[in-house]
Amino acid sequence: MDSVLALQPWHWVVFxxxxxxxxxxxxTFFILWFGIAAILMGVLLLFLPMLALSTQVLLWTVLSVLFAVAWFKFLKPLSVDKTKAGLSKEAILGEVGQIISAPNGDRRGTLRFPVPILGEAEWAVITQDCVREGDRVRVIDVAGNALVVEAI
Incomplete structure (x- = not known):
């Protein structure tokens, strides 16, 4: 009866x-880990062909859980978008950056954020305050494609 239920390595690989x-x-990027665990079971079965079916299923389950936990614990946090791209104007208000090019007369200045905000690290700025290169400023409004800032 055990020979009827015996899985071959290719069964695991196809699965x-x-x-x-x-x-x-x-x-969902979740089922992927179960598939990778099944493929690894097929490779493992090449080297250990006498594993019982119950042991195979147990090892596949353990590998699947380990891969899924590793995904959620270690890999998924690395893929989180920290740019706030696509968020409303309120997402940028209050953010602090550094002036890399001071505004002069009718010419807008340039501001750089340590982390990209709304998809960009550098923004055109407008200010009523007297600011120089290297000064830190806070965003108080958005005017078109430029940020209105105040000196800190």
């Missing part, structure tokens, strides 16, 4: 490829 390909339709 894994199906799971990985299903990720293309579902796009």
């Amino acid at each position: 894994g490829v199906i799971l990985v390909l299903s990720e293309l339709l579902i796009t």
